[in-house]
Amino acid sequence: MATAAQWIEGARPRTLPNAIAPVLAGTGAAASIDGAVWWKAVLCLLLSLSLIIGVNYANDYSDGIRGTDDDRVGPLRLVGSKLASPGAVRNAAIGCLALGAVLGLILVVTSAWWLLLVGAACLAGAWFYTGGRNPYGYSGFGEIAVFVFFGLVAVLGTQFVQAGRVDWAGLACAVAVGAxxxxxxxxxxxxxxxxxxxxxxxxxxxxxxxxxTRTLHVVLLAVPFLATLTLAARTPWALVGLLALPLAVKANEPVRTGKNGPELIPALAGTGLAMLIWSVGSGLALTFG
Structure with a gap:
């Protein structure tokens, strides 16, 4: 039976920057057009966190019952390591996604009803990434889905529910975080x-x-800093996002130098840290710049 610490590890806390970054950037984009609503920003953050934890548990469950985690290098997998039953992990995933749905409904009621369709798409995307008969994560569409849901949808959705509209600065942030x-x-x-x-x-x-794949990693890490130059048209303070560039270069080093297996784990943590620092800097610049 998995301990509380193992359940926390199974939630993959190192992926949480993927949930935090879009809310920071989206809130900054909303503030830049005088539309920030802080209690909605908090709801967006809780929603984003519940969804990514739900995705991680759903991934653990689906990969575990298929046996694709049996020889995996990387974070603890609850089902694959037989620390928790598939049913327990599935229920944890459903619980987190249900919490996200409730939080999303609150934002829908206070924003726009058509966001229900967006929320339904997010929940479906979360489950069918590795779930169902034909999971799209097994067919090479995972990166596209992440770009859409944790980039475009998360950032622009955060901006919209607060400001009531989106703009080019929000789109630049969305592309950066998605990359x-x-x-x-x-x-x-x-x-x-x-x-x-x-x-x-x-x-x-x-x-x-x-x-x-290694080349793609370099290209994706370059995109946010091109977006930074675009955001400088809104406020020169947006150039503070360039402070994340050394972190991105360091994160790419294991990828660039041909490292494999566990040697790539620092690249995962480094990429997440670069994303978080970029989002904090850019969000603050757009808010107060």
């Missing part, structure tokens, strides 16, 4: 190419191969 989030998943899937290839999990990294 960072995709880079995190690219690193994860690069590490798992050997085991995913054997288990039949055809991720984008498996499709592209080792060399092109």
């Amino acid at each position: 960072f989030s995709s880079a995190v998943l690219v690193t994860n899937n690069l590490r798992d190419i050997p085991t995913d290839s054997v288990s039949g999990k055809t991720t984008l990294a498996v499709r592209l191969g080792d060399t092109r």
